[in-house]
Amino acid sequence: xxxxxxxxxxxxxxxxxxxxxxxxxxxxxxxxxxxxxxxxxxxxxxxxxxxxxxxxxxxxxxxxxxxxxxxxxxxxxxxxxxxxxxxxxxxxxxxxxxxxxxxxxxxxxxxxxxxxxxxxxxxxxxxxxxxxxxxxxxxxxxxxxxxxxxxxxxxxxxxxxxxxxxxxxxxxxxxxxxxxxxxxxxxxxxxxxxxxxxxxxxxxxxxxxxxxxxxxxxxxxxxxxxxxxxxxxx
Amino acid sequence: xxxxxxxxxxxxxxxxxxxxxxxxxxxxxxxxxxxxxxxxxxxxxxxxxxxxxxxxxxxxxxxxxxxxxxxxxxxxxxxxxxxxxxxxxxxxxxxxxxxxxxxxxxxxxxxxxxxxxxxxxxxxxxxxxxxxxxxxxxxxxxxxxxxxxxxxxxxxxxxxxxxxxxxxxxxxxxxxxxxxxxxxxxxxxxxxxxxxxxxxxxxxxxxxxxxxxxxxxxxxxxxxxxxxxxxxxxxxxxx
Numbered sequence: 001x002x003x004x005x006x007x008x009x010x011x012x013x014x015x016x017x018x019x020x021x022x023x024x025x026x027x028x029x030x031x032x033x034x035x036x037x038x039x040x041x042x043x044x045x046x047x048x049x050x051x052x053x054x055x056x057x058x059x060x061x062x063x064x065x066x067x068x069x070x071x072x073x074x075x076x077x078x079x080x081x082x083x084x085x086x087x088x089x090x091x092x093x094x095x096x097x098x099x100x101x102x103x104x105x106x107x108x109x110x111x112x113x114x115x116x117x118x119x120x121x122x123x124x125x126x127x128x129x130x131x132x133x134x135x136x137x138x139x140x141x142x143x144x145x146x147x148x149x150x151x152x153x154x155x156x157x158x159x160x161x162x163x164x165x166x167x168x169x170x171x172x173x174x175x176x177x178x179x180x181x182x183x184x185x186x187x188x189x190x191x192x193x194x195x196x197x198x199x200x201x202x203x204x205x206x207x208x209x210x211x212x213x214x215x216x217x218x219x220x221x222x223x224x225x226x227x228x229x230x231x232x233x234x
Numbered sequence: 235x236x237x238x239x240x241x242x243x244x245x246x247x248x249x250x251x252x253x254x255x256x257x258x259x260x261x262x263x264x265x266x267x268x269x270x271x272x273x274x275x276x277x278x279x280x281x282x283x284x285x286x287x288x289x290x291x292x293x294x295x296x297x298x299x300x301x302x303x304x305x306x307x308x309x310x311x312x313x314x315x316x317x318x319x320x321x322x323x324x325x326x327x328x329x330x331x332x333x334x335x336x337x338x339x340x341x342x343x344x345x346x347x348x349x350x351x352x353x354x355x356x357x358x359x360x361x362x363x364x365x366x367x368x369x370x371x372x373x374x375x376x377x378x379x380x381x382x383x384x385x386x387x388x389x390x391x392x393x394x395x396x397x398x399x400x401x402x403x404x405x406x407x408x409x410x411x412x413x414x415x416x417x418x419x420x421x422x423x424x425x426x427x428x429x430x431x432x433x434x435x436x437x438x439x440x441x442x443x444x445x446x447x448x449x450x451x452x453x454x455x456x457x458x459x460x461x462x463x464x465x466x467x468x469x470x471x472x473x
Binding site: 070109164166167168170180181187188191208216219 | 370
């Protein structure tokens with residue numbers, strides 16, 4: 001007697017895993033809320049760290065925004081496997097016939113969504129806090145580069161958080177692994193923001209940074225696809 | 235009692251002869267390069283004697299990239315075959331590459347102080363890139379020391395691959411973001427230096443490459459010896 005196992009299509013598996021992460025987040029509101037608050041606190045500290053409150057920080061806007069987003073990303077990425085680890089959900093996922101790359105994609109998409117929600121607050125706040133000059137007409141360009149950078153952050157972050165998951169002192173390990181890899185994203189994000197903020201509209205420079213981020217995302221996507229099976233090969 | 239002469243663990247460790255040969259080659263080449271660079275290479279009309287650091291600074295920088303490439307390839311081979319010897323090669327190559335990268339920063343800082351009057355120049359894309367590279371590969375050892383057994387080897391291999399991908403990304407991002415102050419010697423048109431300088435640079439490069447291979451071989455022999463000793467101890471204890 002033969003039994004037929006109906007394995008769900010990968011798109012259904014992916015949708016299911018994303019739905020699980022988002023539903024959990026909607027119920028607890030732990031990760032996104034913490035990320036938004038953390039970003040606001042960091043921006044506030046940055047303002048005081050730069051000196052007198054009357055200074056025009058327009059030319060530092062890109063750096064302020066992307067350093068804040070990088071640290072916030074570490075926080076969000078660090079939380080991405082908490083439920084799987086603490087409630088042994090990961091064991092269930094790993095024994096189910098879900099390809100590892102689908103797990104990677106689901107985590108990465110969830111991180112992109114968390115980062116996008118955080119940026120909905122951070123990007124306008126940066127304009128209010130730091131920019132004395134034209135800003136709001138460039139907000140679409142900033143949002144676009146943020147979206148591309150989110151994919152970079154999500155891909156490298158998913159890989160490194162997977163590596164940090166079973167390490168000792170994992171909360172310390174993740175920033176040490178993840179932040180150096182984020183340096184190019186911060187450089188390109190800050191550069192692209194700087195190219196369009198404060199009346200500057202250097203679109204060729206902006207395009208160059210965006211293309212660089214696309215290249216970063218493609219390279220890390222390839223690394224993730226090539227190595228992600230080995231991360232959970234227990 | 236087990237016979238030590240028939241025990242595989244007690245046999246001569248493979249690679250010892252290669253380590254010795256590469257050690258001799260590296261010693262000869264480093265001596266020839268040092269003598270040549272300081273006594274025979276022409277002095278740069280603009281920078282004077284400090285320019286001679288270039289022969290070692292650039293050679294070490296190039297060989298450190300070779301070391302990280304070796305670590306990446308060995309990491310891929312470990313993930314495919316799960317043979318411990320590829321992990322040995324990968325971790326040793328990262329260790330030597332990291333050491334060479336620190337030397338790049340130190341020699342670069344000395345050169346920066348002499349040329350531009352300051353120990354650190356953020357507008358120099360290569361120096362800044364090597365700082366990021368050191369941070370990336372220092373994290374390799376933090377990761378390695380915080381996991382055990384099979385995971386240690388697997389995670390190290392994955393990180394060696396991801397780290398190597400980060401190197402050109404860091405270099406390119408730093409390069410597009412800043413105006414350059416670093417002298418560009420090698421362009422698409424070829425080497426921007428006279429033949430008498432190029433020959434000593436190539437000898438320095440060969441010397442650093444031989445030094446890398448010698449260090450790699452010596453460390454690999456050390457790791458194999460340690461493993462063989464551990465196996466022998468276990469055998470003796472269990473008998």
